[in-house]
Amino acid sequence: MGAPVNWPARIAWLVFALYFAYALSHLQLTPARFIAGLDFGYKFLAKLFPPDFQRWELLLKGLKESLEIAILASVLGLIISLPVSLLAARNLMPAWVTWPARMLMVVCRSFHPVIIAILFVKAVGFGALAGILALTVASLGFLGKLFTEAIEEISLKQVEAVRATGAPFMSVIAFGVAPQVFSRFIGFASYELDSNLRNSTMVGIVGAGGIGGTLFAAFQRFDYDFVCAIILSIIGMIIVGEVLTHVVKKVFRA
Amino acid sequence: MAQNTDGAALVIRSLVKAYVRGKPVLNGITLDIASDGITAIIGPSGTGKSTLIRCINRLVEPTSGEIIFAGRNLVTLNRRELRAARRQIGMVFQEYNLVERLTVMENVLSGRLGYVSPFKAWLRRFPPADINEAYALLETVGLTPHVHARADALSGGQRQRVGIARALMQRPKLLLADEPTSSLDPKTSVEIMTLMRDLSAQRGIPAIVNIHNVALARRFATRIVGLSGGAVVFDGAPDALSDAYLKQIYGGESWLDGHSENDSD
Numbered sequence: 144m145g146a147p148v149n150w151p152a153r154i155a156w157l158v159f160a161l162y163f164a165y166a167l168s169h170l171q172l173t174p175a176r177f178i179a180g181l182d183f184g185y186k187f188l189a190k191l192f193p194p195d196f197q198r199w200e201l202l203l204k205g206l207k208e209s210l211e212i213a214i215l216a217s218v219l220g221l222i223i224s225l226p227v228s229l230l231a232a233r234n235l236m237p238a239w240v241t242w243p244a245r246m247l248m249v250v251c252r253s254f255h256p257v258i259i260a261i262l263f264v265k266a267v268g269f270g271a272l273a274g275i276l277a278l279t280v281a282s283l284g285f286l287g288k289l290f291t292e293a294i295e296e297i298s299l300k301q302v303e304a305v306r307a308t309g310a311p312f313m314s315v316i317a318f319g320v321a322p323q324v325f326s327r328f329i330g331f332a333s334y335e336l337d338s339n340l341r342n343s344t345m346v347g348i349v350g351a352g353g354i355g356g357t358l359f360a361a362f363q364r365f366d367y368d369f370v371c372a373i374i375l376s377i378i379g380m381i382i383v384g385e386v387l388t389h390v391v392k393k394v395f396r397a
Numbered sequence: 398m399a400q401n402t403d404g405a406a407l408v409i410r411s412l413v414k415a416y417v418r419g420k421p422v423l424n425g426i427t428l429d430i431a432s433d434g435i436t437a438i439i440g441p442s443g444t445g446k447s448t449l450i451r452c453i454n455r456l457v458e459p460t461s462g463e464i465i466f467a468g469r470n471l472v473t474l475n476r477r478e479l480r481a482a483r484r485q486i487g488m489v490f491q492e493y494n495l496v497e498r499l500t501v502m503e504n505v506l507s508g509r510l511g512y513v514s515p516f517k518a519w520l521r522r523f524p525p526a527d528i529n530e531a532y533a534l535l536e537t538v539g540l541t542p543h544v545h546a547r548a549d550a551l552s553g554g555q556r557q558r559v560g561i562a563r564a565l566m567q568r569p570k571l572l573l574a575d576e577p578t579s580s581l582d583p584k585t586s587v588e589i590m591t592l593m594r595d596l597s598a599q600r601g602i603p604a605i606v607n608i609h610n611v612a613l614a615r616r617f618a619t620r621i622v623g624l625s626g627g628a629v630v631f632d633g634a635p636d637a638l639s640d641a642y643l644k645q646i647y648g649g650e651s652w653l654d655g656h657s658e659n660d661s662d
Binding site: 298300301303304305306307308309310311312313314315317318319322323325326 | 454456479480481482483484485486488490492494495496497498499503507508509510511513515518519560563567
């Protein structure tokens with residue numbers, strides 16, 4: 144026998160176990176509550192099926208809007224992220240430039256897209272515009288961060304050689320920086336499109352356009368068979384989106 | 398600003414570079430580089446050879462001193478004037494510094510970036526004359542079959558040939574080379590040095606070459622400058638570089654035994 148007892152770790156485990164038990168009891172999560180919940184779930188599932196596609200026009204309109212929100216927000220987010228991430232790259236820019244650019248991206252990233260969507264619904268009114276703006280902001284936050292990190296990992300030797308030819312700054316970016324990050328940018332952008340596709344189905348719940356609004360309304364009217372049709376359609380759209388981003392990556396050999 | 402360059406391609410006066418205040422790497426270098434021939438700079442690692450060569454095109458900012466090139470003091474140029482000066486100074490690097498993901502052709506054409514607008518650079522729209530010249534240069538360095546290969550598909554020797562073609566593409570008035578053969582095997586090193594010597598002679602471009610291989614320096618240079626402790630301790634013809642000077646430059650002497658056999662070739 145010999146290994147010394149790690150008392151801090153033991154105490155940490157004990158505290159964690161106590162907190163877990165407290166949280167369970169506080170939220171009244173008893174086995175009886177769980178079984179009652181299963182019963183609700185069973186009834187809900189029974190009402191979901193069979194799905195009802197009779198209002199397919201409404202469904203299609205919502206899906207189309209979601210898709211448009213996702214694509215427009217991704218493209219706008221991408222276009223804004225490119226210059227902002229360049230300004231934020233610490234290996235190419237002085238600190239007084241990178242700081243504000245980084246702050247902007249942190250602010251964009253600090254809220255969930257739905258919270259940003261609520262703000263934009265209040266600012267510009269109900270509809271797709273609020274959704275597009277919300278997801279553009281969210282895209283800037285994430286793409287900006289990923290792009291910045293990619294730029295900061297490039298080989299500066301290649302940049303130095305282009306700089307030594309007397310090339311102007313934007314040409315140094317074109318020949319020394321862009322080729323080194325291009326394929327990673329394509330990967331990140333297609334990932335963001337994928338993520339925006341998911342989020343665009345959700346911003347509708349707070350009135351920012353897309354299929355989410357239709358889904359929320361159907362829930363409130365207890366049209367569970369229509370809810371099921373919407374959910375299945377969303378799954379279909381996400382799968383199509385997955386295939387699309389895969390194709391995009393392949394085309395650009397990213 | 399001193400204008401009397403006396404036919405020299407480059408005049409360096411009292412050049413000091415200190416990365417850390419009070420600890421200069423270059424301690425008052427003064428050199429005149431003639432308008433032709435290869436000047437080899439030798440010296441132990443960490444003695445500031447790379448710093449010296451990078452101070453000339455200001456990839457490293459000099460602390461003080463003057464560098465007169467084409468009648469102007471490079472040290473005091475603003476960004477715009479510096480870019481104009483850099484166009485006339487070609488540079489070859491130890492690790493080639495090619496843009497790996499671009500083709501050989503694009504890498505060579507990047508030598509013209511100082512003359513092409515950024516907009517055209519993004520669209521890869523180079524003047525036909527430049528493209529023809531790039532083809533001709535690639536033929537000269539023996540890379541015609543690889544024109545459209547990606548730079549990262551080439552061997553070390555081939556990459557350095559691209560590096561030389563890129564530097565010459567600038568139609569430079571001065572060629573800088575920072576340890577151009579250090580990443581290459583002995584045979585390729587000789588090939589690369591031969592190419593540099595022949596091309597710089599043909600085009601009348603003076604070259605300054607950092608090199609730590611003394612035998613290569615002796616064989617290819619028209620003049621050797623020995624640096625030690627950030628100062629010039631030898632400056633003369635290759636024949637004048639005696640063992641006594643080598644001892645002074647590198648310190649010690651046991652390494653001198655039989656150095657003529659185990660150096661390259």
